[in-house]
Amino acid sequence: MSASEVTAARPGLPLAGLGRRAGWWVVRYGPAALVLAAFVLLWNWYAGVAPGEGRLLPTPAQVVTALGDDWNIIQPALLVTLGSAGRGLAYGAAVAAAFAVLAVAVPPLRRPIARQLTIVFCLPLAAIAPLLFLVLELPGPHVALAAISVVFPIYISLAQGLTARHEEWEDLRAVTGGGRGRYFCSVQIPASTRELLVAARIALPTAVLGTTLAEYFGGARGIGVLMINSLAQLNAPRAYALGIVITLVCALSFALVELVARALPWTEELTR
Amino acid sequence: MDHSLDIAVADVCKTFATAAGPVEALTDVSFTVPAGGFVSLVGPSGSGKSTLLRSLASLETPTSGTISLGGSTPRQRVRAHELGMAFQDSALLPWRSVQRNIAFAREMAGLPKDKEYVDELIELVGLRGFEKSRPAQLSGGMRQRVSIARALVTRPKLLLLDEPFGALDEMLREKLNLELQRIWMHEGITTVMVTHSVAEAVLLSDAIVVMSARPGRVVEIVDVPFARPRDAELLGSDEFFRLCARVSDVLRSAEASAAPGGGGADVGV
Incomplete structure (x- = not known):
């Protein structure tokens, strides 16, 4: 008896199919939804009992309200931040690609390049940021910090890919x-x-976080600037709303890369 | 066939340096192949047949001895883009379609595009309708056909096949063997094939170079007298079985004489 005969013998097939589909959704997204719900409930409870009467920790509802009310301020700031992050990403990727090509062309340079970049990467960004403000005009430091934070991860991945040996193709x-x-x-x-x-x-997320961090240290516009100002004005709901915006932007960038990866299914065959 | 190369391998030795000391992969290997001929290299693993094939392709350099491909060295022939090679694992580029995988060899060689010839080869290896497919969408047998078409696309004067059907099942292998014979007769290219299968070697070759292991050397060169084109009927004939049995006997005796221990105490059991 074939599989189709088995299902055909079952009454109420469309509903059964729907049930199986719903079951799949529960298994796939259920755990994540539960964790998120638990987190929001816990947050809501703690915001009620925490000291500061909501000035330090607003409730989730307050944050969502702030997100809606202040969107006309948040949106332009977000665009500025994304612009700086994008430019930083471009510069950082260009520098990383140049180093990677150098590592491919001159193999003895591979170790020294990796070592130097590791040292630069290990310097705390917070230590470099004030220096950048001394030597660069705004929004130069915002762009530069994004660039510095992405050079190392891009270089490591690129150098690995570009120096990989494919014996049969060679x-x-x-x-x-x-x-x-x-x-x-x-x-x-x-x-x-x-x-x-x-x-x-x-x-992608690293560049956005690098720019936001640089904006903490100074700047006219941007999510980081807005965050510092909100905290100074004791506007905690807006500060948290900005945090959520940045988190969502990073998640979105992840989804974007996932979309590109799906358009290139053969990348899965490159594992060897 | 006048544009094909004849092969003269003379006293070729190859020694690999390993952590456990030097290993002799090939010892005094000599044989010749006339232009347009088809020769198979068979032997147990460790007999150096792959090393020999790779030496013909200039992927390995013999420690001593000479290899002449129509009077030139393998390296000179490679520089002139006159060799084609198909590998055991088809080694296709997963991001390219069948068509572009075949064209790839011309691209690598820096030869001008020849879309018509690519199409002709797709027809020849029976892949019409799959021009735009990616390797992952093809079966193992189809991938090997692409690999053979790619080896032919530069119009080489020598075709080297490294166990091209080694990973395929018996039935499919037989089918592709007959197709390879058809392609070889059509193109008239001197061909050297490494194989594990005695039946495959007997079906396709003019002569079979039987090798033994440790050290790799030529034990015997068996001529295959059957007329062409050889077909499925020949595969079931007594004369075909007899020749296969003879090649297998040579292989067995070669293996026995090279048995580990080397003292020869277990010979003749």
Whole structure:
């Protein structure tokens, strides 16, 4: 008896199908929804008993209200922050790509480059930020901090992808008498798409957080500036609303990379 | 066939340096292949047949001895883009379609695009209708066909096949063997194939170079006299079985003489 005969014998098939579908949704998203609900309830309870009468910790409802009421202030700030983060990401990616190509072209430089970049990456961004304000005009520091924070993760992923050995493809290159430059462009670069996606997953949120942090230290506009001001004015609901906005932006960037990855299904076949 | 290369391998030795000391992969290997001929290399693992094939492709350099491909070295032939090679694991680029995977070898070699020839090869290997498919959407057998078409697309003068059907089941292998014979007769290219399958070697070859392991050396060169085109009927004939049995006997005796221990005490059981 085939599978279709089994299901056909069951009465109320459409509903059963719907039930199975709903079951799938519960299994897939249920745990996450439960955790989120528990978190919001706990937050709501603690905001009620915490000291400060809501000035330090607003309730979730207050935060959502602030998000709606202040959207006309938050939205332009968000655009400024995203603009700086985007420019920083572009500069950082360019620098990382240049280092990665250098590491490919001159293998003895691989270790020193990785070491130097690790040291730069390990410097606390908060320590660099004030220095940047001394040497750069606004919004230069916001852009620079985003760039600095993404160079290392992008470089590590790119260098790994671009120096990976694909022995059979290299044999193929050798047998066809092909040049290394052509091989690099036609094989090595597309073959590092997986690593490129990993780099994007890390770098996109990191750039936004880097810019926000730089805006903490000074600036005319931006989410970080607005956050500092809100805290100074004891406007906790707005400060928390800004935190939620930044979190959502980072989650969105993750989803965006996921969408790109799905459009390139063959990246899954590059595991070897 | 006049544009194909004849092969002369003379006294080729290859020693690999390993952590456990030098390993002799090939010892005094000599054989010749006439232009347009089809020769198979068979032998147990460790007999150096892959090393030999890779030496023909200039992917390995012999420690001593010479390899002449139509009077030139393998390296010179590679520089002139005159070799085509198909690998055991088809080694296709997963992001490219069938069409673009085949064209890839021309692209690598820096040869001008030849869309018509790519289409002709797709027809020849029986992949019409799959031009736009990606490797992941193809079966193992289809991937090997793409790999063979890619090896042919540069119009090579020597075709090297490294166990091209090694990962396929018996029935499919037989089918592709007959197709390979058809392609080879159509193109008239000198072909050297490494294989584990005695039946495959007997079906396709003009001559079979039987090798033994540790060290890798040529034990015997068996001529295959059957007329072409050889078909499924031949596969069931007594003469075909007899020749397969003979090649297997040579292989067995080669393996026995190279048995681990080396003292020869277990020979003749």
